[in-house]
Amino acid sequence: MRYLLRRLGFFVLTLWAAMTLNFFIPRMMPGNPVSVLKAQLNHSGRVASTQQLNALLASFGFDPHASLAGQYVTYLKDMVTFHWGVSIGGSSLGASVAGMIRQALPWTLGLVGVATVMAFVFGTLIGIVAGWRRGGFLDGVVPPVFVVTSALPYFWVGLVAILLFANGAHALLPNDGNYDIGLHTEWSWKFISSVLRHAILPAGTILITAIGGWILTMRNTMITTLAEDYVRMARAKGISNRRIMMGYAARNALLPNLSGFAMSLGYVIGGTILVEYVFNYPGLGHMFFLATAGTDYPLLQALFMLVTVAVLICVLLCDFAVLLLDPRARAKG
């Protein structure tokens, strides 16, 4: 129980740190949101009165009349109560940030979530087998191949995939968007197959680039674990190979891999921003690009907080998994 409470405390603390960073970065940096906002409003042909401008600024925590401490408190309250203000980006000026995010979120969860979990599960399984069959075919192939794939830039793999499979008039697969233009969101085979066809390339890109690291760490910890005395003991007792592999070695080797998963998640999510950008996939990652291209501070603020929450939830889930797998963690806590 203490273990869980400590992890929950860490969750809250990190979230708070992220939101505080989010609050202070724009106030420490030379780029001034007020001037950007003015320029943007003028650019889009709207003339805003000072009053309107102030109202807009206040809507994402830049109330010029409030003190810094007051701004900070309001900002924290707004962030956790989903009052994320309105967008100031060029094309989506005035749209509610919460609404924009609600539209993009399911696409990212579906694409990135499924691809990342698949990469972790398959990576771990391949790593287990490669480490178990030391000197076998898989073990010979795994290290050189996946050291290379784990160093490839996400966006480049995406570009190559487009060139190979989605280029020209008779392309095998579509190269942008989430479903064919003209279809309606409905539970029909036509719609679902279109969504799936659009997801294959971006998901494959994430899979190829993310899986390598997890295979390698799993293989390496597996090898270290197989040298432990309890594995030899299990062999001496005549326990079946499969049980030794999964129940004795893999179960213990998985623990460091799980914390590795939690740690590298931030990096993977960063990569998926680029993948969504390359494939024009209308999820949160692509929205990140739109927000920075249009210097859309309110959107950027909300997106960063949301991504942090997502990573932290995954970290928490990993902690639960460790608790389930490792009696030592339970006993300590």
Added chain:
Amino acid sequence: MTTTPMPATLTDAPGVSGALRPRRRSGRGGLARAVMHNRKAMIGLLLFALFCLLAAFPHIFVPWSHGDPQTVGAFPSELHPSLAHWMGTTQLGQDVYTELVYGTRESLLIAVIAGLGSTLLSVIIGVSAAYLGGIADDALSMLTGIFLVLPTFPLMIVLATYAGKGNLTVVIIVLIVTGWAYGANQLRAQGLSLRNRDFLESARVRGERKSYIIVVEVLPTMTSLILAGFLGSALYSVLTAAGLQFLGLGDSSSLSWGTMLYWAQNQSALLSGFPVWALAPGFAVALLGVAFALLNYAFDEISNPALRPVRRHRAKRAHS
């Protein structure tokens, strides 16, 4: 009974356990020989040397080019690859191959400087956390823990957007600020496992200063970890910097692989029939990344022989 404390790093990432071995390799010659005998290390080293050469003397590789490779309109625009222009030309009439060669310098510099910077930061924070202990350790490890899970690439996008796009110094600083935590975590664990060793105790009894103990006694035992940390963060920096520049958050007038990618994407080079222009800079980024990753993995193998590939004849005997 249990006089040897379980090193804290054993539960951490793999490869660390090998670095824990207190007995050190016999001098520099041992390490050089180990690198020579490891195929991954050799390939990585050769690639890295090639890129260093490209960065230092780009004109050797394009002897026919004179003046600034970015001169607008030096050649007809958007030529397809030919003998005269191996990779074609850009929309502004620059030779892609020449740009690629000259772009090496900035990309390599970003990787090495950001890698060195974040390694230094991780050494300072990790070692002092382990050595100071108490409240300082708690605070520093908490900071490390937070930066470890913060999604760094999104954070970089936020930072770079606010800091005004395009400044190289900003990109490097941001890379350092977001890239130190992993190394610091490992160094702290290693430092903790050393804290009660006899050789440190004897240094304390001799009355050495703290700074002396840290620099002369503690740091040398961490060389392989620090080296691995540098390679890891250099790899991270290459990939992330290219990603940032690709999104348009770099200086779009500077010459690096990332900005080349940005312009190619901007002109949708890939889909309008210029795949070489669109993919070559990314290939260079990938190659440099592979060089760092191979070296990093090879050092894991060198310090932990259990991970090395099994030799064929030995493997056969083990199975029969």
